[in-house]
Amino acid sequence: MADATGLSIQDESDDGRSAAARDEDRCLVDRAQAGDVRAFEALVRRHERWVFSVALRMVGDRADAEDVAQEVFLKAYRGLQGFRGGSRFSTWLYAIASHHCLNHLAGRESRARRAARIETPTDGRDENPASALDRVADQSPRPDAVLERRDLRRVIQSQLLQLTEEHRIVLILRDIQGMSYDEIAASVGIELGTVRSRLHRARMELKARLAPHLAEGSDT
Amino acid sequence: MTCEEAREAFTDLYDGTLSGPPLVVLSQHLDACAACRAEWADFRRTMQALEELGDEEPSPGFAARVAEQVEAPSWWHTMVTALVFPWRVKVPIHAVALVLLCIVGLWMFQRSPDVQQATNLRAPVPAERPAPPPPAPFVSPPPSAKAPEATPPPAQPSKTATPEAPAAATAPRVTGKTETPNALREQAGAGEGASTGDEASKPSAPPPGAALKRAETDTATLRPLRSATNSTESRGAVGPAPPAGSGSTVTPGARSPSTDRTADEIFSAAATEFAAQQYETAIQDLQIFLAQYPDDGRAPDARFLLADSYRAERRYAEAQAGFDEFLRQYPGHRQAPAARYRQAEIRLATGDPSGCAMLRDALSRYPGVREAGSARETLSAQCP
Numbered sequence: 306m307a308d309a310t311g312l313s314i315q316d317e318s319d320d321g322r323s324a325a326a327r328d329e330d331r332c333l334v335d336r337a338q339a340g341d342v343r344a345f346e347a348l349v350r351r352h353e354r355w356v357f358s359v360a361l362r363m364v365g366d367r368a369d370a371e372d373v374a375q376e377v378f379l380k381a382y383r384g385l386q387g388f389r390g391g392s393r394f395s396t397w398l399y400a401i402a403s404h405h406c407l408n409h410l411a412g413r414e415s416r417a418r419r420a421a422r423i424e425t426p427t428d429g430r431d432e433n434p435a436s437a438l439d440r441v442a443d444q445s446p447r448p449d450a451v452l453e454r455r456d457l458r459r460v461i462q463s464q465l466l467q468l469t470e471e472h473r474i475v476l477i478l479r480d481i482q483g484m485s486y487d488e489i490a491a492s493v494g495i496e497l498g499t500v501r502s503r504l505h506r507a508r509m510e511l512k513a514r515l516a517p518h519l520a521e522g523s524d525t
Numbered sequence: 526m527t528c529e530e531a532r533e534a535f536t537d538l539y540d541g542t543l544s545g546p547p548l549v550v551l552s553q554h555l556d557a558c559a560a561c562r563a564e565w566a567d568f569r570r571t572m573q574a575l576e577e578l579g580d581e582e583p584s585p586g587f588a589a590r591v592a593e594q595v596e597a598p599s600w601w602h603t604m605v606t607a608l609v610f611p612w613r614v615k616v617p618i619h620a621v622a623l624v625l626l627c628i629v630g631l632w633m634f635q636r637s638p639d640v641q642q643a644t645n646l647r648a649p650v651p652a653e654r655p656a657p658p659p660p661a662p663f664v665s666p667p668p669s670a671k672a673p674e675a676t677p678p679p680a681q682p683s684k685t686a687t688p689e690a691p692a693a694a695t696a697p698r699v700t701g702k703t704e705t706p707n708a709l710r711e712q713a714g715a716g717e718g719a720s721t722g723d724e725a726s727k728p729s730a731p732p733p734g735a736a737l738k739r740a741e742t743d744t745a746t747l748r749p750l751r752s753a754t755n756s757t758e759s760r761g762a763v764g765p766a767p768p769a770g771s772g773s774t775v776t777p778g779a780r781s782p783s784t785d786r787t788a789d790e791i792f793s794a795a796a797t798e799f800a801a802q803q804y805e806t807a808i809q810d811l812q813i814f815l816a817q818y819p820d821d822g823r824a825p826d827a828r829f830l831l832a833d834s835y836r837a838e839r840r841y842a843e844a845q846a847g848f849d850e851f852l853r854q855y856p857g858h859r860q861a862p863a864a865r866y867r868q869a870e871i872r873l874a875t876g877d878p879s880g881c882a883m884l885r886d887a888l889s890r891y892p893g894v895r896e897a898g899s900a901r902e903t904l905s906a907q908c909p
Contacts, residue, residue, distance in 0.1 A: 345595060346588050350588040354583070355580065362578070371583050375594065379591065457574060480575045505536035508535070512571040519570045519574060
């Protein structure tokens with residue numbers, strides 16, 4: 306069971322490594338601010354996994370997530386001169402990533418609504434990937450079957466996409482990326498109490514959605 | 526605790542933020558309520574399944590693609606960045622550029638003889654020498670000596686050459702500064718009515734403190750001279766062309782003859798050389814000046830300076846003759862007292878005991894001049 310400040314505790318227990326990583330980030334940021342593109346590329350390499358994972362969980366499609374992640378890093382590069390080192394680079398970058406994912410989804414939803422009003426229903430070939438995953442997830446599970454690990458991931462991902470963006474981002478940051486409440490509040494820009502309440506509702510909703518897919522015997 | 530309250534606490538229970546009585550109450554409820562216990566089991570399974578997702582890797586080369594995008598920014602962004610950011614790079618680059626600019630400027634200056642010549646003519650006196658005092662200048666040339674700016678005619682050297690040395694006046698020029706023809710010394714000595722070939726009369730070593738005294742004397746000599754030079758230069762006056770057969774001699778081979786130099790240029794060069802203790806070249810320039818511009822308002826200064834340059838070079842016979850001639854031509858000149866002190870010092874330097882009497886006489890006649898202080902010291906040391 307994770308602690309409420311799970312990441313913080315982990316950081317304290319691994320303080321040396323965390324401080325070294327922070328120093329390395331700081332050094333790379335200094336060089337990148339001086340115009341060293343290779344240093345910024347190194348920063349991208351250090352954080353691409355985190356940013357891409359969050360983007361993928363938020364948008365549900367690899368190509369789309371890669372575009373979002375790329376936009377996040379370009380946005381960070383353009384704003385790098387304004388980064389003064391008052392906080393960690395990772396905190397600053399994750400805040401950009403969180404906001405950009407939410408903005409991206411808001412824009413996509415808006416575009417989808419406009420398209421739905423104009424276009425006639427399709428035969429399903431051009432439907433949204435999230436809808437496709439949803440359709441897969443909505444299929445009734447075989448009661449006597451234990452889902453394969455890969456299938457389970459697809460189901461979880463599809464059910465994640467059913468949550469609202471506000472709930473989804475908090476759930477991803479906390480339960481997949483392992484961030485502390487404080488870090489989530491700073492990244493998303495909400496109060497600690499809001500983080501807790503949104504997280505609880507997101508967990509309960511996901512539990513309800515996944516309950517039919519999780520066999521009793523799979524509990525370890 | 527109700528089932529709803531218990532399920533509301535699942536997140537706190539899972540995150541470990543529940544402790545004390547609430548934790549005890551929830552544990553008791555879960556022990557007693559099978560439905561909530563099943564809900565809690567589902568909750569934990571969901572969380573464990575969620576953690577299974579883990580991180581995902583972007584496609585290979587993702588970071589390089591981002592870097593490519595970064596390296597191709599829009600032109601306006603590049604311009605703004607170059608103009609404003611970052612200072613830590615911009616300032617050192619500007620400093621290096623400034624240094625390079627200075628180096629290029631110096632290099633261009635050294636490759637421009639015209640600029641160098643113009644700068645040398647107005648070169649300041651070395652810093653160790655005191656600035657000239659503000660009082661009245663040593664020389665106040667008569668208004669008649671000032672003429673409108675003019676360049677001497679090209680044929681002037683041959684016209685100003687003395688009748689005694691016509692061959693020298695027409696001889697090919699030798700511009701080497703260190704070369705001092707014997708003819709120059711001989712003619713100068715003959716012109717002043719003194720004997721030549723006095724190299725043997727030079728003392729083998731100067732007395733202690735002689736160099737310091739000489740420097741002080743040179744400085745005192747130069748002060749009024751500078752004033753005269755500056756005042757003349759500021760008016761842009763050039764001395765009139767000397768009449769043929771003037772008393773001074775010219776040795777064209779030693780220094781650049783005056784065909785391409787005005788009176789101001791020659792006199793300024795001589796003054797600068799005297800200040801820099803380059804007495805050999807100063808002597809040559811002063812001789813040229815006196816030969817070409819004998820009626821110039823600065824001629825008395827030039828004659829005094831010439832004699833003093835000989836003295837500094839320990840060419841005492843020529844120096845003695847020079848001061849004699851100066852006092853003969855300009856007995857009422859403001860430098861006349863200084864010339865009398867110099868005469869006495871030269872005699873003492875050459876071992877002539879009559880120098881003591883001359884020094885006493887000069888002290889009695891001119892007790893308030895600048896040279897009086899050092900003269901008293903010399904008198905007490907060398908004239909018991």
